[in-house]
Amino acid sequence: xxxxxxxDARGAFCPGPLMELIATLRHSQIGDEVxxxxxxxxxxxxxxxxxxxxxxxLVSVNQGNGYWSIVVRKAK
Amino acid sequence: xxxxxxIVGGGLAGTIVANxxxxxxxxxxxxxxxxxxxxxxxxxxxYQPGLLYVPFGRMRESELFRDQRKVLDRRVPYVVxxxxxxxxxxxxxxxxxxxxxxxxxxxxxxxxxxRPDTIPGMAEGAHxxxxxxxxxxxxxxxxxxxxxxxVVNVNAPHKCPVAPLExxxxxxxxxxxxxxxxxxxxxxxxxxxxxHGLEPVAHWAVPEFERYGIKSEIFFNTKSVDPKAxxxxxxxxxxxxxxxxxxxxxxxxxxxxxxxxxxxGGWVATERNTLLREGxxxxxxxxxxxxxxxxxxxxxxxxxADTIVxxxxxxxxxxxxxxxxxxxxxxxxETGLDSGTYVWFNYLTPPNPGPPSxxxxxxxxxxxxxxxxxxxxxx
Numbered sequence: 001x002x003x004x005x006x007x008d009a010r011g012a013f014c015p016g017p018l019m020e021l022i023a024t025l026r027h028s029q030i031g032d033e034v035x036x037x038x039x040x041x042x043x044x045x046x047x048x049x050x051x052x053x054x055x056x057x058l059v060s061v062n063q064g065n066g067y068w069s070i071v072v073r074k075a076k
Numbered sequence: 077x078x079x080x081x082x083i084v085g086g087g088l089a090g091t092i093v094a095n096x097x098x099x100x101x102x103x104x105x106x107x108x109x110x111x112x113x114x115x116x117x118x119x120x121x122x123y124q125p126g127l128l129y130v131p132f133g134r135m136r137e138s139e140l141f142r143d144q145r146k147v148l149d150r151r152v153p154y155v156v157x158x159x160x161x162x163x164x165x166x167x168x169x170x171x172x173x174x175x176x177x178x179x180x181x182x183x184x185x186x187x188x189x190x191r192p193d194t195i196p197g198m199a200e201g202a203h204x205x206x207x208x209x210x211x212x213x214x215x216x217x218x219x220x221x222x223x224x225x226x227v228v229n230v231n232a233p234h235k236c237p238v239a240p241l242e243x244x245x246x247x248x249x250x251x252x253x254x255x256x257x258x259x260x261x262x263x264x265x266x267x268x269x270x271x272h273g274l275e276p277v278a279h280w281a282v283p284e285f286e287r288y289g290i291k292s293e294i295f296f297n298t299k300s301v302d303p304k305a306x307x308x309x310x311x312x313x314x315x316x317x318x319x320x321x322x323x324x325x326x327x328x329x330x331x332x333x334x335x336x337x338x339x340x341g342g343w344v345a346t347e348r349n350t351l352l353r354e355g356x357x358x359x360x361x362x363x364x365x366x367x368x369x370x371x372x373x374x375x376x377x378x379x380x381a382d383t384i385v386x387x388x389x390x391x392x393x394x395x396x397x398x399x400x401x402x403x404x405x406x407x408x409x410e411t412g413l414d415s416g417t418y419v420w421f422n423y424l425t426p427p428n429p430g431p432p433s434x435x436x437x438x439x440x441x442x443x444x445x446x447x448x449x450x451x452x453x454x455x
Contacts, residue, residue, distance in 0.1 A: 005340070008348070011403060011423035012369035015237045015273030020369045022267055022297070023233035026194075026326060027341035042275065050268055053295045054311050076311075 002031040010039045010067050017043045018050055021072060025056070028074050033059060036070045044068050078111045079104075079392060082177055083152075084159045084169060084332075085185030086116025086144050088124075088451055089363030089377035093183050095453035096385030098149035101392060105151050110392060114148065115171060117158040121147045122208070123447050125374060128242060130211035131218055132250050132413070135444070137208065147451050159186070162336040164359055181358050181388060184344055186332060188235055188364035188372055192325040195231070201303030202229070202323040205243065217320060218250065223259025224319030226251075229308055230266050231298055231326040235364055235372035237273055238419070240264070240324045241281055242410040247322070248288050249413040262289075263316060265296035265308075277409070277419060280429050284411065298323075327372070329365055343367035348423070349400035351384055360384045370423075371405045378450055379404040385453075408440040416440050 005024050009017035017038035024034050036047065044061055047070045051058045059071035081097065083090045097112055104110035121144040129135035145154050157171040162184065169177045190206045192198040203214040226247060230240040244264050251257040264271070264285070270278035271285065271292055285292060297311040301321065309315045329342020338344050338353070345354040346366035353359040362384055363377035370376055383401040390398035403423030409432075410416045416437035421427040449455040 007369065009369040013274055013421045013426050014277075014371045014405065014419075015232065016268075016275075017369065018268045019232045019273045023341070026233070027328070046269060050295065053269075054297055 002029070002033065004033040004035055004071075007034060007036045009043075010037050012038070012040075016040070018046050021047060021050075025072070025074050030074050030076060033071055033073045036072070037067050038070065039067045041068070043070060047072065078109055079180045080178065081110065081112045081181045081183070081388070082169060082179035083112070083114040083183040083185060084162065085187055085363075085365070086114055086118070086121065086148075086154065087185060087187045087363065087377070088374050089187070089365075089381050090114060090116075090183060090185030091121065091144075091147055091451045092378055092381035092453050093185065093360075093362060093384050093388075094152045095149045095451070096381065097389060098151050099453065100385055100389035104392065112151065113153045113155070113177070115155050115157055115159055115169065115177065116144060117156065118144070119156055120144055121451065123444070125236065125447070126444060127205050127208065127211045128239060128246070128410070129444075130208070131205050131214040132246060133215065134413075137212075139444075140208070142448060147448065149452075159332045160335070162332060162338060164336075164338070164353070164356055167358070179358075181360070183360045183362060183384065183388075184333075184338075184353070184365050185362045185377075186330040186342075186365050188327040188329055188342070190325040191328050192323065194326055194328075195298050195300060197301035197303050198298070198323060198325065201301040201306070201308075202321040202325075204323050204325055206235075206325065214322065221251075221256070221320055223251075223256035224261075225317055226260060226262045226320045226322065227308060227316050227318040228262065228264045229296070229298060229321060229323040230264070231324055232267050233372065234324045234327050236407075237371050237373065238277070238407050238409045240266075241272060241277070243322060243324075244290060245284070245288070245412045246410060248290060253413070261291065263291040263293055265293045265298075265310070265316070267295070267297045269294050274419065274427055276427055277429055327364075333365065339367060348403065350387070350397070351380055351401055360388065368403075370403055371407065373405060373407055374447075374450075375404075375406040379406075408436065408443065410437065410440060412437075
């Protein structure tokens with residue numbers, strides 16, 4: 001059954017929210033979702049760009065309470 | 077009854093916690109109201125950052141190791157018997173030899189490990205310097221290398237996030253000193269759309285790469301290595317040929333964490349300010365073992381360990397918390413064989429690397445010796 005993993009990368013400068021997403025996807029199953037919280041506005045463009053390039057699936061990008069919540073589904 | 081503190085893991089993080097607690101709790105240890113013990117996997121303690129210098133013949137293997145019992149305060153019994161199962165409900169740790177250790181407070185410091193075996197062909201086709209055997213093989217390969225295509229391949233997650241850039245600059249200087257740089261081409265690959273996870277470091281690296289003629293391939297998430305064809309291919313379907321492949325392999329946490337259902341990938345879910353395991357009030361997590369979104373690095377382990385020492389001793393002596401961990405990390409960055417810079421940051425302060433200088437490089441070389449004072453909790 002697909003799971004949703006949460007990555008609280010608020011305040012993460014190094015290696016950064018996108019690298020945290022990649023690390024979490026490595027131990028996730030196909031169909032799982034990863035929800036990344038980031039205070040870095042660059043994540044709102046970096047993560048969708050990477051997801052498109054690697055061909056996973058972008059589920060949502062939302063902003064609120066001072067951070068972005070980006071959900072990605074592992075597609076392969 | 078004496079309060080039992082058990083530290084699982086004999087690397088830098090666990091060792092600083094043990095030695096720091098011995099100083100803070102010396103009266104309690106003397107009267108027997110507290111005991112501190114440690115379970116580890118090896119008799120020796122390795123200075124891991126020193127591995128970076130081994131392939132270039134700039135650090136002797138013997139300089140990397142000390143007897144762990146000599147690094148640890150003598151009041152801490154050290155048992156080489158790695159944990160096989162951690163039961164946080166029963167407050168019990170089972171070891172490889174079948175023994176059982178109970179605790180009142182547990183510090184999990186089991187660290188991370190490289191996993192080149194998780195990418196097809198990588199173990200056979202690539203070199204790395206993240207363990208001694210790999211560093212030895214890379215040293216031999218560099219001695220034989222007479223020029224050609226060098227690929228420095230970075231995978232996530234990995235410890236010491238600046239090491240990929242350091243090895244790239246050091247390789248460039250090494251090939252220049254050997255007189256084969258004009259016959260060589262260095263290509264650096266990185267999983268995301270810039271040269272480093274840290275944006276200021278990535279921006280800083282761009283002109284440095286241009287200055288030294290180092291090529292790059294961003295958005296490169298390694299899919300496989302073909303050791304026979306000598307090619308490396310990414311999930312993005314880019315294939316690079318190589319004569320020498322140096323990889324930063326992906327890491328995971330230790331098997332005991334996964335086997336004990338304490339965290340996926342071997343990373344323990346940890347509260348970012350208290351460094352308590354999520355759901356526990358007597359289990360601390362330190363160093364690479366946490367799932368915190370910060371660098372897996374020696375300095376992280378050090379600053380986290382200092383916080384745990386203050387809080388754990390304060391809880392035992394005064395039944396109150398002392399302070400929060402603020403996410404502090406400090407990293408030297410070697411920018412060649414004779415220059416360096418540094419970055420520091422925390423949860424609220426972004427990093428800002430300064431211009432490289434020879435003096436900072438010398439500081440780094442000095443730290444290669446001072447490390448043993450850090451491990452003893454004196455620095």
